[in-house]
Amino acid sequence: MLLTLLVACDPGVTDSAEPAADSGDSADTASDSGADTADTVDTARDLLFDEPFDELDTRKWLAADWKLGETQLDPRHARISTGGLNLVHEADGVGGWVGAELYTAESFHGGMFTARVFGPKGPGTICAFFFYGEVDGLVNEIDVELIDGVAWFAVYRDWTEADGYEQSATHMSVSWTYPEGFDLAAAHEYRMDWRADDIAFYVDGSEVAALSMVPNGELAIHLNHWTSSTWPEVHYPPADKLMCRFDGVQGAVLPR
Secondary structure, eight states, X not given: OOBOOOOOOOSOOOSSSSGGGGSTTHHXXXXXXXXXXXXXXXXXXXXXXXXXXXXXXXXXXXXXOSEEBTEEEOGGGEEEOSSSEEEEEEEOSSSOEEEEEEEEEEEXXXXXXXXXXXXXXXXXXXXXXXXXXXXXXXEEEEEEEEOSSEEEEEXXXXXXXXXXXXXXXXXXXXXXXXXXXXXTTSOEEEEEEEOSSOEEEEETTEEEEEESOOOOSOEEEEEEEEBOSSOGGGOSSOOSEEEEEEOOEEEXXXXX
């Protein structure tokens, strides 16, 4: 199965339950996210998965409720607002942090994935869209993680909790330093092509990395917003409240 993923994150945040409403011109920009990527799909028959986030369909999307890094993932911090999904990350009031993660009930394999992303305003969190799957204790994944100063791209194949991320011989990763003038909170297009022999990563149409490793099996799409005190580049701790916004997820056949 071959796909294209379109995702967006909103740079603004407010204290309301619908943070995107007061996010300045970001909502107008996000509403046009589909226009720049329409030419990646040749015909309507190529479209395999489409999620505009007009509402949260709990048959298609499951919510994580476990702890990730320093963040307790809470379904209540995944909120639909003005045709988009906001993942709100904030202090829990007792010295910890609360964020959110959603993942698809369906799994996929291979394709071209494009994300139009508005990153959070301020350092301290990880805004990510990625693919993850576990069978018989073996984990496979592809990661695109946006943090302060750099983007991280990674592929993990058949690793276990005992391996640990950095100790595992079955992973490849690369960091891409944002060029001068790059604004993470502005709209940028992130793309990964999951091909038979490698994964290529693009930012605003230019290839910035390629990893000669591919995951095994079919993987679910995950969207999350969290923090880590052990990842120096994250620049922990974050501001009191930050938000990622995802304006849609779309799947299409990878052009031949």
